[in-house]
Amino acid sequence: MAPKMTTSSYAVLALLDLKPWTAYELTNQAQRSLRYAWPKSERLLYSEPKKLVELGFATTHQEKRGGRTRNVYAITTEGRDALREWTHTRTQPPRLEIEALLRLLFADHGSQEDLLRALDEFESDIGEHHQAIVELMASYLDGGHPFPQRTHLSVLFATFQIEMFKTIEQWIEFARGEIDEWPATRDLGMTPRTETLTRLLAQDQSPLNP
Amino acid sequence: MAPKMTTSSYAVLALLDLKPWTAYELTNQAQRSLRYAWPKSERLLYSEPKKLVELGFATTHQEKRGGRTRNVYAITTEGRDALREWTHTRTQPPRLEIEALLRLLFADHGSQEDLLRALDEFESDIGEHHQAIVELMASYLDGGHPFPQRTHLSVLFATFQIEMFKTIEQWIEFARGEIDEWPATRDLGMTPRTETLTRLLAQDQSPLNP
DNA sequence: ACTTGATACTGCAACTTGCAGTATCAAGAT
DNA sequence: ATCTTGATACTGCAAGTTGCAGTATCAAGT
Incomplete structure (x- = not known):
């Protein structure tokens, strides 16, 4: 077949x-x-x-x-x-696999250090690629694109990646701040800070860029 | 075994x-x-x-x-x-599968309409979940969390998702604007707009939130 | 002469998905 | 009172994909 x-x-x-x-x-x-x-x-x-x-x-x-x-x-x-x-066919839905977020969701099985380490690993994976893209863009300015006629496509895609990476890095920084305020990982529930956060999110507002 | x-x-x-x-x-x-x-x-x-x-x-x-x-x-x-x-083991690196971006990278095989349709599909997949999360947060405020003691974890995770979805939606809007300026999908190369973009990205600056 | 790293490729077990198929039950429609 | 629909509950199997071990050649530096 x-x-x-x-x-x-x-x-x-x-x-x-x-x-x-x-x-x-x-x-x-x-x-x-x-x-x-x-x-x-x-x-x-x-x-x-x-x-x-x-x-x-x-x-x-x-x-x-x-x-x-x-x-x-x-x-x-x-x-x-x-x-x-x-190009005429249906596009598949996006799929994001981020184990660090799984660790966050189930962080109550470990310590704050465990969770922070998972975030560090996430950050360094993202940071590496973030830096690579920035350098790639610099090389494009020097005429370094291997297929120059396709630059408009590569750059628009790079825009997506940079935005994504910046958002992720900002969130990681924010998450660290939240986690540092925790007395533990377990059974905190709806703390005052969490309630503030929830209120913002329920109104579709960004807690990072208020 | x-x-x-x-x-x-x-x-x-x-x-x-x-x-x-x-x-x-x-x-x-x-x-x-x-x-x-x-x-x-x-x-x-x-x-x-x-x-x-x-x-x-x-x-x-x-x-x-x-x-x-x-x-x-x-x-x-x-x-x-x-x-x-x-919780003590190494976290796997993140993995993002987004076919719409693959369509963008190789958009020169189709029309601008094809590409815009792929972005529409991407947007509606994201938008659906974005809305669901916002509604979920509203329900948490009414004490609707199925495991109340875990609210702090769910909400911090939700923060990530909302930030991510907002960024993606902003980028899609931005990308539409760029694509609308294109006379075609093929062989544009380093247009003046693309050059401006590339310069910003090479300095790690966001073209969306200048 | 020797080690290291890049080039170049294959086999195979195991993980994962999609889909078809099977069956029961509750609730609303006719 | 029967019929359809949708939710519940589960399995088998083919096919897509990954990770890893293994094989081999070549260039360059030690």
């Missing part, structure tokens, strides 16, 4: 449309550019191009790079047609 | 610590409370409690509810110990 095109298949196909890549290069590219939109494992990025070849959406040929062979994948006309079709 | 405890296993175990549930009730609870921290399928929420029983972290007994039987799961002392251990 013919394999099925998943969203991940289209993601890889769209990368192949930029230029031919080896699976190895795809893994690097996908890690860097898709990490905060459509994160995929190295393993999958090695499998997907094969599937695309089977479907006639890509071709492959071996190249010799200093004695070692490597499989280079390129998109076909059918592949480009498939990409155009894809 | 003994099954392995995953983060999802701990999530279920933590829910069981609140009170005994049937798998069916767990699916509802997890959908409502964990959807934006640790989203899990109905199928998994039926499987995990069985695994917990096998590990000795939960017990199960059949209840008769009007002639129909149902399996109710409850946490054990060992389960509570396991939860306490869990």
